[in-house]
Amino acid sequence: MADTSDNQKIHGRGAVRNPAGRFERLQTVTDNDPPDEEDAADPDRHKRLPTQIFRDSSKTVISTNDSPDIGMEATLNPYRGCEHGCIYCYARPTHEYLGLSAGLDFETKIFAKPDAPNLLREKLMSPSWQPKVITLSGVTDCYQPAERKLQITRGCLEVLTEFRNPVAIITKNQLATRDIDLFSELNTHKAAALNFSITTLDNELCRVMEPRASQPKLRLRAVETFAKAGIPVGIMVGPVIPGLTDHEVPAILEAAANAGAQRAGYTMMRLPYGVKDLFQGWLAENFPDRAEKVLSRVREVRGGKLNDPNFGSRMRGTGEYADHVAQMFKLYRKRYGLDRGFAELSVAAFRRPSRDGQLSFF
Secondary structure: OOOOOOOOOOOOOOOOOOOOOOOOOOOOOOOOOOOOOHHHHOHHHOOOOEEEEEOOOOOOOOEEEOOOOOOOEEEEEOOOOOOOOOOOOOOOHHHHHHHOOOOOHHHEEEOOOOOHHHHHHHHHHOOOOOOOOOOOOOOOOOOOOOOOHHHHHHHHHHHHHHHHEEEEEEEEEEHHHHHHHHHHHHHHOOEEEEEEEEOOOOOHHHHHHHHOOOHHHHHOOOOOOHHHHHOEEEEEEEEEEEEEEEHHHHHHHHHHHOOOOOOOEEEEEOOOOOHHHHHHHHHHHHOOHHHHHHHHHHHHHOOOOOOOOOOOOOOOOHHHHHHHHHHHHHHHHHHHHEEOOOOOOOOOOEEEEEOOOOEEEE
């Protein structure tokens, strides 16, 4: 793993560095080979970095969670790493467990789980499985660009639809509308809900902050598509970035309400482990005039630091400024009717096929 120690903007990528992971004892720095004649004529040759897809041969796909401040018990992540490249992503350090970087590796080296639908089927067939809501994804986005071709998420949804096991989705990608047929069928059993994460309405900010996620207007269009189909859909302002996107909260909520969203939630940006260094490098590269203001605000809601890992405070922050954001969010959420929430998803229709192919109801 080479570390691009000097910040260098890569076209279509969020991180500007690829630092060694926190578990690595050695760091390799390589010199670029001299370009051949054809490459030398390309002025953008250093500004592109291709995505690589690797096979993840995990034997299980459902994870359970008991964190007191996360409202999801069971999660399924069809991919590790995320090509969306959101610079603030709290999941970036998970790539370090693979011996890779939380920086550019996280968004260019994607591990896909093609066996996920079959593994999910085996799990749901097990008599030990007690039907519950499964959230896709919980860590990385289940509708990131690789899904368009690989269709692993769709395969998992087909299994969930067959078993009528409830599913909740959170994504930044309009691609979710491709699977509206499956969500519609699940919804007839009160077994589907979606949330679209919208952090900004500014296209230029989105382009550099979430470079390969759908543009804000496309996410709002997706919200509208699901709302018109009668499928429960909401938004997450996730995350709110103090000093950079917090002023957009009222406009985001208004746009979501106009698109037909039923509910809204938010989280405050958190910067665990090396994400804080990646974010600072990104700020210096893209918003040098605002960098100090943003970092000052982040420290203000994180007790003087850039990250607070504690349950109860890590999602919303603490202090006067965090309270201001919370009150503002509550006010505008109510004003635009986004405080209705969803009806609880139901497991009542869950069923599993018997070994002879017949259906048995739970």
